[in-house]
Amino acid sequence: MKTCKDISSLLSDSMDRPLTKRERWAVRLHLLICRHCSRFQKHLHFLHKAAERYYPTENDKHPPS
Amino acid sequence: MLGLPIENKIMDNNQLNNHRTILLRYALLQLHDEAVAEDAVQETLLAALQTGDSFRSESAVRTWLIGILKHKISDHYRAADRHYSLESSHEDEDPNEALEQLIFDGKGHWIGSPSAWKCPDHALEQDEFWRVFEWCQNNLSEQHARAFMLREMVGLETEEICQELAISHSACRVYLHRARLGLRECLEQRWFNAKRK
Ligand SMILES: [Zn+2]
Numbered sequence: 001m002k003t004c005k006d007i008s009s010l011l012s013d014s015m016d017r018p019l020t021k022r023e024r025w026a027v028r029l030h031l032l033i034c035r036h037c038s039r040f041q042k043h044l045h046f047l048h049k050a051a052e053r054y055y056p057t058e059n060d061k062h063p064p065s
Numbered sequence: 066m067l068g069l070p071i072e073n074k075i076m077d078n079n080q081l082n083n084h085r086t087i088l089l090r091y092a093l094l095q096l097h098d099e100a101v102a103e104d105a106v107q108e109t110l111l112a113a114l115q116t117g118d119s120f121r122s123e124s125a126v127r128t129w130l131i132g133i134l135k136h137k138i139s140d141h142y143r144a145a146d147r148h149y150s151l152e153s154s155h156e157d158e159d160p161n162e163a164l165e166q167l168i169f170d171g172k173g174h175w176i177g178s179p180s181a182w183k184c185p186d187h188a189l190e191q192d193e194f195w196r197v198f199e200w201c202q203n204n205l206s207e208q209h210a211r212a213f214m215l216r217e218m219v220g221l222e223t224e225e226i227c228q229e230l231a232i233s234h235s236a237c238r239v240y241l242h243r244a245r246l247g248l249r250e251c252l253e254q255r256w257f258n259a260k261r262k
Binding site: 004008009015016039042048050051054 | 090165169172173174175178179180181182185186188189195198213214216217218222223238241242245246248249252253
């Protein structure tokens, strides 16, 4: 059985590479029963989105007056 | 835009702009000064445009450009007479090994389980959030922060990050994961679960 620690690490990997079939199943199964890791997954996507916007938003902060 | 003749075989205008954005993110996070970062990027692109080298792929160009930029950045630090090393610490020596022990217990369960974040997208519209985001990034260990930045902001592939940081693939994976764990934890405490007026 994979722990939350293992799954969180795979979830992080999934942001950087495609998971193998076996890994995908392990993750999917775990997420069905674990809301903590489900949240973690959402948070990873949020971090990705935030990081992508980080610079442009910094700049957009200075609207032409 | 740059007032340069860009009839160059290395890149067209569009590519130049893309590279410029990426280089600027990189420079900004290392130099923490917009004007200085702009200068370093400008110099990098000028240097790049003056050489006639050609490359097979976009990503080869980007790696090459980042290489030039790194020199510009270390020149800057050398000129400023500050200690700055682009050489990274040795393989797999992770300065922040303890992080996971704060987040998971011995059985691999979350210690403080992630909470549900309310309207996360709303945060992206708030200036205050970006200050927290920056603070949290600065709070990561430098190696973790760099790995995260290169991946999520600069958009390099893991392979390129390993090279850039001179670490193994598995270390790279661990750094990225720890950076995300740390950043997530920090944002949760400092923003999503923080009491604000
Ligand atoms: Zn879990």
